[in-house]
Structure formats: C-alpha cells, structure tokens
Amino acid sequence: MANTRLNQIQSHLGPNDLEIDPTRVDGQVIVITGAAQGIGRSAAILLAQKGAKVAINDLDGEKAADVVREIRGLGQIAEAFPGDALDENFPEQLVTRVLAKWGKINCLINNAGFCHDSAIHKMPDAKFDIVMKIHNYTPFRLLRALSSHWMDPAFRDMPKNIVNVSSTSGLHGAMGQINYATAKAGIVGLTKTVAAEWGRYNVRANAVAYGWIDTRITRPPTESEVLSIGGQQIKPGIPMNAKKWRDISDIPLARPGTADEAARVMLFLASPLAAYVTGTCIECTGGRFM
Ligand SMILES: NC(=O)c1ccc[n+]([C@@H]2O[C@H](COP(=O)([O-])OP(=O)(O)OC[C@H]3O[C@@H](n4cnc5c(N)ncnc54)[C@H](O)[C@@H]3O)[C@@H](O)[C@H]2O)c1
Secondary structure, eight states: OOOHHHHHHHHHHTTTTTOOTTTOTTTEEEEEEOSSSSSHHHHHHHHHTTTOOOOOOSSSSHHHHHHHHHHHHTTOOOEESOOOSSSHHHHHHHHHHHHHHHHHOOOOEOOOOOOOOOOOOGHHHHHHHHHHIIIIHHHHHHHHHHHHHOGGGTTTSSOEEEEEEEHHHHHHEEEEEEEEHHHHHHHHHHHHHHHHHHHHGGGEEEEEEEBBBBBBTTTTOSSSSOEETTTTEEOOOOOOOOOOHGGGGGTTOOOOOOOOHHHHHHHHSSSHHHHHHHHEEEESSSTOOO
16 A cells, blocks of 8 residues: 555656655755854754755854854755845845855845834834845845846756744734834845746745744843944843743643754755745744634
C-alpha cells in the first residue's frame, strides 16, 4: 500500500525528485538582511548548514562578523556585508557586491527590522517614516536592485525566491505600533505583487508573519542597546509592562517561539520544499490569533 502511494508520488514528481533532499539549498546564494542576531542569525546558520552561501548584512558589523566566523567554523560558507540597509543607496550596493563575490543571487530574505513604538496621538512623522523605510522601502529597493539579474533570460531556470518578514501586528493590529503594523501589512502586499509580477521569471515570493519570538525586539529594552539610524535613537524591545503582549493565555502552545524555530519557516519557504508555494503569508505564532 505504502509502496503504491510512493510510486504514485514519484511518478507525479518525476523520476529523480525523491532522490533529492528538498530541505537542501546546496550552492544557492542567499542574502539575509539583519542577520547578526535573532531570527536572521538563526536563518543564516541553518541555511548555511543546508548548503547555501550566505551573505550576512547587518547594521552591527562586529556581530555580523561573529556570525560569519561561527558559520565558517561549521565548515560552511558565509561572508559579511555590513551596512545600514535603510540607506537609500545601500540595496543597490549590496546586490552589486554579492554578485561580484558569487556571480548570482538565488534568494533574498528581507529580515532587518525594528520597532519604534508610540501611541497614535504621540507618533511624529519621522518615527512613522523610519519604520516604513526599513520594512517597506528597503525590501522594495532590494527587489528593484535584483530585477535585471532575475529578469535575465540566462538565469530563467535558476531557483529564485524572496522571503519577506511580516508580523501578527501587521495582520491583526497592535497597540502602540501604528507605524510597525502599517509597514508589516504593507510587506504582505509587496510580497503578493512580486509573486504576481515575477512568476513569469520563475521567481517565488512569500512572507512569514511571526507572533512572539524571543529575540532582542521582544525582550524589555535596555539602556545599552540603542540603534542609531537616520539620526534617530531607537531602543528595540517591548516593555515588561506590556501585559497583553506578554500574556501567553491566548497562545495555544503557551510560550514564545525561539529564533531557531522561526528560522525553520524561512528554510521551508526558501527551499525546494516550497517549490510550488508563492504569494502567501505563513503565520508562525504558536497559534496566537488563529
Ligand atoms: N521577534 C519577534 O517576535 C518578531 C515578530 C514579528 C516580526 N519580527 C520581525 O522579524 C525580523 C527580525 O527581528 P528579530 O526579532 O530577529 O530582532 P533582532 O533585533 O534580534 O534582529 C534584528 C536585526 O536587524 C538589524 N537591523 C536593524 N536595522 C537595520 C538596518 N537599518 N540595516 C541593517 N540591519 C539592521 C539589527 O541590527 C538586528 O541584528 C524583523 O523584521 C522583525 O520586525 C519579529
């Protein structure tokens, strides 16, 4: 019975497909923004272990170099491309530098991000703007920078995909996060538009919306961890007294997720496991907001 079913799947997939491990991304060049810590770091390590050459971007050059050392220590391939992904010229430079290094890019993971919260009536334009820039403009500029490479007929059959990072704040709203929620909803529209426009170039585009993942941006803010971006001082973190956020009673799995668990969804979307998945947004939330 099991063999008959296996034969059916095999004949549907083609003779060689079951001999290939679909969780592997051997030889693929994967660019991840904001990969010096948190979800991006976990994804960089996991994807490198699955055979990818990983381009690690982050604002924090020292931490990015640490991740590269860690990956190389595992016998895998990575290179740091430090810099502010929010700078309007940086996306073009990043794509040019990665292409000069490895000659192709198979996957872009738009992960870099931060919150910069305020109640609606206290939110100044500059604070709204910078959050839109990192979560919407940067991914858009990176895509535009990739367009000539990915539309080149010579790369038609090469696997190509984008993984964007959304949030339950974008799908369901969140107190104090009018900027972040707007941007994280926007990235879903961006994802679906790329999927529609570039499917003909064999490009897949998907998003993953995380719930509460235990990283720096969900731990309480500290005095020592301040991001200095675009002339603004940004303190990542969610205060301890954000009672509704920290209440796990509406999370069926009754705990936050780990960065490593979050990274596995990125692997799924980037890998051949998701070969026929495009234009979607997967929720990785432990069941919160289902
Ligand atoms: N942790 C969660 O619960 C959660 C939930 C939903 C969505 N997200 C999203 O997941 C992504 C990763 O966040 P995380 O939780 O790993 O947080 P994190 O703070 O641990 O990691 C974010 C990384 O992005 C980098 N970064 C920020 N601005 C940058 C810039 N301008 N240029 C380059 N790098 C920059 C930071 O230096 C940091 O290393 C973000 O887009 C975040 O909005 C996280």
